[in-house]
Amino acid sequence: MKKRGIGMASMWYGIGNTGLPNPAGAYVDLLDDGTVLVLTGCADIGQGSTTALAQIAAEELGVKIGDVRVVSADTGVTPDAGASSASRQTYISGNAVRMAAQQAKSVIVEAAAEALGVGVADIVAADRMLTVRTQSDKSKDLVDCQAECQIALGLTPGTDAKSISIVDCIAKCRAKGKLSLGHGWFNPDTTGLDMETGQGRPYATYAYATQVVEVEVDTETGVVDVIQIVAAHDVGKAIHPQNVEGQIEGGCAIGLGYALMEEVQVKQGNVATANFTTYVLPTSLDVPPIQSIIVEDPAVTGPFGAKGVGEPALIPTAAAIANAVYNAVGVRITDLPITADKVLAKLQLQG
Amino acid sequence: MSKRMIKFVLNGKPIELEVEPELLFVDLLRERLGLTGTKVGCGEGDCGACTVLVDGKNVNSCLMLAVKADGHDIVTVEGLGDYDKLHPLQEAFIAEGAVQCGFCTPGMLLSAKSLLDVNPHPKREEISRHISGNLCRCTGYTKIVNAIEKVACQGGGEDRE
Amino acid sequence: MSDYKVIGHSVQKLDAVEKVLGVAKYAADIQFPGMIYGKTLRSKVAHGVLLSVDTGKAKALPGVVSVLTGDDIPGSNSSGIIIKDEPVLVKNGQKIRKIGDPIALVAAETEEIAEQALRLIEVKVDELPAVFDPVAAMKDDAPKIYEKGNVLAVRKIRRGDVEKAFAECAVIVEQDYQTQMAEHAYIEPEAGVAKLDGDIVTVWVCTQNPHYDAKEIARNLNIGLNRVRVIQATTGGGFGGKLDVSVQVHLGLLAVATRRPVKMIYSRHESIANSVKRHPFIMKLKSGSDANGKLLAFEASIIGDTGAYASYGPGTLTRSAVHVMGPYEVPNVKVDAYTVYTNNPQAGAMRGFGVPQVAFAHESQMDILAEKLGVSPLKIRLINALRPGSFTGTGTELKDSVGIVETLEAATAGAKKTMELNW
Amino acid sequence: MQFNYHSPKSETELAALLNGMEDYCLLAGGTDVMVKMKEKLISPRNLVDVSGIESLKGIRETAGSLWIGPLVTHRELMDSPVMNKKTAALCLAASEVGSPQIRNAGTVGGNIGNASPAADTVPALLALDAKVQLNSANGSENLPLDKVFVGPGRTCLKSGQYIAGIHVSPVAAGEGAAFAKFGKRKALACSIVNGAAWVRVQGGVITAARIALGSVGPTPVRLYETEKWLVGRKPEPAVFAEAGLQAEQSVRPIDDVRCTATHRGKLARVTVQRCLEAATKQAMEVCVCE
Structure with missing residues (x-):
């Protein structure tokens, strides 16, 4: 007989290394033609940090994503960004890149303020333009519209007294011998943990998540089949929603493998499962539909409110599956993985 | 020898x-x-x-x-394609976010092509079955299946050229 | 928030085109003229003292360019992210602590010749009794893997008065949990290429931390950090498994010794057998609440088998200790987390870093507690969830961005769309 | 890997080549042989690639029997209209082999020749009473499939012999066959236990049965005792359950990295029970139709 059950599990995860300094640095070079070079030590291992850091630079500088090129993870040219681990790069390198971008921007903002006869605090950067800030967002949009209309009409944008193009601004800077370069580094605000009590401030911010999983358990064989997963993750702010979903979906898959099938078996120190025939990962047929829900509770210290999602994605999955199995058949497995033989043995003990 | x-x-x-x-x-x-x-x-x-x-x-x-x-x-x-003309599957993989580390991507694309070439409009389950010999550790397969499904919905293997 | 122009938009991933075209260069794809291939000779015993390594026959094999042993390391012969306890190559008279410890390196004109040469190296080892169980390893009479003992680190969390609080609890749940050793299983096995560029050692490698790699190469090769350049090749996944050094230092040694470009690629077998693993945990949890389900006290002990070397072990167990009570406010907390050496494969960082293990335990606890109290899994979590103003087990006050309640509500609402959920 | 590579283009050429040849291995799809060579489990001096021999390919329907060429791939088998009509259980078994890539390359003859106790097509072939034709320069012989396996990875093939064809009985009216498999996951899975059953039901009782299990011993096995016991009994749940119990008691599986022996026994029981249930259902459905 097959029985269904639903299980829930939550998690929290401190972003960055635990109670240890873990800074990251970045350089931003705003080039003559308005394109941008970001230098970061951050290693993109497929999770998409390069794209997220480019977005952060583009947003801060008011340029298009296509204007930004990221050179990453080359110790000959990029500053140390620490490890791509602890779900820290969006938060820590993200802040470093943003700070570097702000520093580079300050040079052109100063030139723009002078040209437009306003204070630097009144300048906003967007759509490759530096524009005088107006009272409300609505009127700011109007100014943006104005610049776009000028472009559409073939006029040089920025001739309006209220805005100036970034390229023109850079030219003004160069004419004065100024380079628009910035560097930034960020270290999360933490303290070490007391050796005896463990008290302290190990992380500057935490990610949170809850997953709900439905399973089907075959009561004659103990086989657990995961039917669907719902995963809600508080990422602070999703810099790139599709990549956040990708992290969640991939995390759930690893979590499912951890829950049900993956186990390095070691016999007298020798790995007995050293190939993909014996160490089995979930295939496309093993991963069920996953509903990713992005929750955004912005972190004050995060770049645009962002925290991290890489590791949180897999943390609750195994626990939720274990709870779902209990819900389905009343068997609580307390040692991972939840293999069919364990489930069946406990079911048969129950009688 | x-x-x-x-x-x-x-x-x-x-x-x-x-x-x-x-x-x-x-x-x-x-x-x-x-x-x-x-x-x-x-x-x-x-x-x-x-x-x-x-x-x-x-x-x-x-x-x-x-x-x-x-x-x-x-x-x-x-x-499959080049910088000037990506294959529809390549375009869909990019658009749907099906590429993370990218190491499985070439093999995954080819398995997808071999399916669509004979079955231009597969069901989602058929797609999953057909790529079940291509392991991906990053994506959880969801967006890969989405991308293949997208191409299948747009005409699949029939009128790609 | 809505007026962000780029943030919050799913722009095209910057590396996607190269990856779908198959032109992105992973380390194994990099070729140089005159390139040779490196292989590693590894220990077949789990614990012992290396008596001798005879490389004569291997060196004499045609096509072999270089054979290196622990005596050929110019700088420090140790590495490790937290503790430098891992040998680059075990030297004569030094200890072997796990199967797979590197003993010698071969560089040859082809991979096949390099493999053949490995089989010609003769190694003598004085075998020692080994210990594979962390609980056994903690005992006084266990074989000592390190002089200072097998318990590498203990992390304690103490907050409030646990004993007193448990006495006041209406419901107490006590349960043991265990989790298995797991493998990252990135689809790209470890690979790298090293090449001398004048007096600069350049290494292209799949890695999660090129700056750490560079520091290790500089230390082990005894050259200035400014003479090492590590370039991350396109990397086929990591999940924590490419934080430790694999081929990096070995490649540097071979490139300097041979002055030729050298490549190393691990087979899947070599990768799984020798890379770090997710720590297996043995946990004991005790949670107590009042009659309404409000957690009053929490106690846990965690033993993590870190294997033969520290890698990220102490960091993993510290993180586990901090997170083991879950995203809940508990005023009285007592946690002891032990990082223990054994002669098993070394455990290190793996996506989640000690938290998936403890989450399995603390979330099972919450469901058991909910059942005892007759409340739903959702309700027990909502009662206890951290909120702005809550204090964590480490006494940290949470001020902003504490979205656990929102995720509980969103996940439940999402589940209700497609599941028959009656909470 | 070092070997002499041979690629005969006909059976005559193959038989002549193998005659007197020492230390050789036949290569068809390569999905098992290549892995064994890479892992240095075998290192034959001669590798004889039979994949270019046309007469070893194809599926043919002859009077009362189906002939499967040993070079038929699992993909061809699972897609074959005639096989799906006559031996759907075998098609199902073929569809459970490895992955799409493995099924495109791997062959039925290779699956037999490799003699893995976990081979997925083998229990189905056994349940369909498969006979294997073994040819050599010295002649030809037909053997029931279960006589071919002598141990894990070992067949009874004598030096010079090759598999020239596989005959199976089609499932006729009043008969049914079923296959089931348990693995650690839903694809790319090496069977923890697999099995198949074939039954003939006449007048509301089982008049003949064949049951086969894989991964429960050094070779795939037929459960002759249980097959005999079934004859004359009604196809009903209690009978299937008892047959399952007999299966659990008769097999001698091992513990390995995939599963414990105890659980394998329990799965053997469920496999037999479920296969019998499905096979008799099929047999009786056909009865009803006619």
Whole structure:
């Protein structure tokens, strides 16, 4: 007989290394033609940090994503960004890149303020333009519209007294011998943990998540089949929603493998499962539909409110599956993985 | 141990060369022909990163001797598209966020192509089944299946050219 | 928030085109003229003292360019992210602590010749009794893997008065949990290429931390950090498994010794057998609440088997200790987390870093507690969830961005769309 | 890997080549042989690639029997209209082999020749009463499939012999066959236990049965005792359950990295029970139709 059950599990995860300094640095070079070079030590291992850091630079500088090129993870040219681990790069390198971008921007903002006869605090950067800030967002949009209309009409944008193009601004800077370069580094605000009590401030911010999983358990064989997963993750702010979903979906898959099938078996120190025939990962047929829900509770210290999602994605999955199995058949497995033989043995003990 | 002359069609172009009998097809591609888009993940047919198409069918090139290419039509990821004209599957993989580390991507694309070429409008379950020999550790497969499904909905393998 | 122009938009991933075209260069794809291939000779015993390594026959094999042993390391012969306890190559007279410890390196004109040469190296080892169980390893009479003992680190969390609080609890749940050793299983096995560029050692490698790699190469090769350049090749997944050094230092040694470009690629077998693993945990949890389900006290002990070397072990167990009570406010907390050496494969960082293990335990606890109290899994979590103003087990006050309640609500609402959920 | 590579183009050429040849291994799809060579489990001096021999390919329907060429791939088998009509259980078994890539390359003859106790097509072939034709320069013989396996990875094939064809009985009206498999996951899975059953039901009782299990011993096995016991009994749940119990008691599986022996026994029981249930259902459905 097959029985269904639903299980829930939550998690929290401190972003960055635990109670240890873990800074990251970045350089931003705003080039003559308005394109941008970001230098970061951050290693993109497929999770998409390069794209997220480019977005952060583009947003801060008011340029298009296509204007930004990221050179990453080359110790000959990029500053140390620490490890791509602890779900820290969006938060820590993200802040470093943003700070570097702000520093580079300050040079052109100063030139723009002078040209437009306003204070630097009144300048906003967007759509490759530096524009005088107006009272409300609505009127700011109007100014943006104005610049776009000028472009559409073939006029040089920025001739309006209220805005100036970034390229023109850079030219003004160069004419004065100024380079628009910035560097930034960020270290999360933490303290070490007391050796005896463990008290302290190990992380500057935490990610949170809850997953709900439905399973089907075959009561004659103990086989657990995961039917669907719902995963809600508080990422602070999703810099790139599709990549956040990708992290969640991939995390759930690893979590499912951890829950049900993956186990390095070691016999007298020798790995007995050293190939993909014996160490089995979930295939496309093993991963069920996953509903990713992005929750955004912005972190004050995060770049645009962002925290991290890489590791949180897999943390609750195994626990939720274990709870779902209990819900389905009343068997609580307390040692991972939840293999069919364990489930069946406990079911048969129950009688 | 004597060398053999083999002839085959690779990405639409005829090829003729001499190979040692023990040479694996994946090594011929990667090392002799410089086509490094085909990856080696396990070397034992368990991951599908080395997938190529032989006469339209997806096979593991890590388990194939180069001599066995003789007389066949072979497609690797380099034969799918280029910078100027991406294959619809390549476009869909990008648009749907199906690429993370990218190591499984070439093999995954070729498995997808081998499905759509014979079954232009597969159901989601059929897609999952057909890529079940291609392991992906990053994506959880969801967006990969989405991308293949997108191409299937847009006309699949029928009117791509 | 809505007026962000780029943030919050799913722009095209910057590396996607190269990856779908198959032109992105992973380390194994990099070729140089005159390139040679490196292989590693590894220990077949789990615990012992290396008596001798005879490389004569291997060196004499045609096609072999270089054979290196522990005596050929110019700088420090140790590495490790937290503790430098891992040998680059075990030297004569030094200890072997696990199967797979590197003993010698071979560089040859082809991979096949390099493999053949490995089989010609003769190694003598004085085998020692080994210990594979962390609980056994903690005992006084266990074989000592390190002089200072097998318990590498203990992390304690103490907050409030646990004993007193448990006495006041209406419901107490006590349960043991265990989790298995797991493998990252990135689809790209470890690979790298090293090449001398004048007096600069350049290494292209799949890695999660090129700057750490560079520091290790500089220390072990005894050259200035400014003479090492580590370039991350396109990397086929990591999940924590490419934080430790694999081929990096070995490649540097071989490149300097041979002055030729050298490549190393691990087979899947070599990768799984020798890379770090997710720590297996043995946990004991005790949670107590009042009659309404409000957690009053929490106690846990965690033993993590870190294997033969520290890697990220102490960091993992510290993180586990901090997170083991879950995303809940508990005023009284007592946690002891032990990082223990054994002669098993070394465990290190793996996606989640000690938290998936403890989450399995603390979330099972919450469901058991909910059942005892007759409340739903959702309710028990909502009662206890951290909120702005809550204090964590480490006494940290949470001020902003505490979205656990929102995720509980969103996940439940999402589940209700497709599941028959009656909470 | 070092070997002499041979690629005969006909059976005559193959038989002549193998005659007197020492230390050789036949290569078909290569999905098992290549792995064994890479892992250095075998290192034959001669590798004889039979994949170019046309007469070893194809599926043919002859009077009362189906002939499967040993070079038929699992993909061809699972897609074959005639096989799906006559031996759907075998097609299902073929569809459970490895992955799409493995099924495109791997062959039925290879699956037999490799003699893995976990081979997925083998229990189905056994349940369909498969006979294997073994040819050599010295002649030809037909053997029931279960006589071919002598141990894990070992067949009874004598030096010079090759598999020239496989005959199976089609499932006729009043008969049914079923296959089931348990693995650690839903694809790319090496069977923890697999099995198949064939039954003939006449007048509301089982009049003949064949049951086969894989991964429960050094070779795939037929459960002759249980097959005999079933004859004359009604196809009903209690009977299937008892047959399952007999299966659990008769098999001698091992513990390995995939599963414990105890659980394998329990799965053997469920496999037999479920296969019998499905096979008799099929047999009786056909009865009803006619």
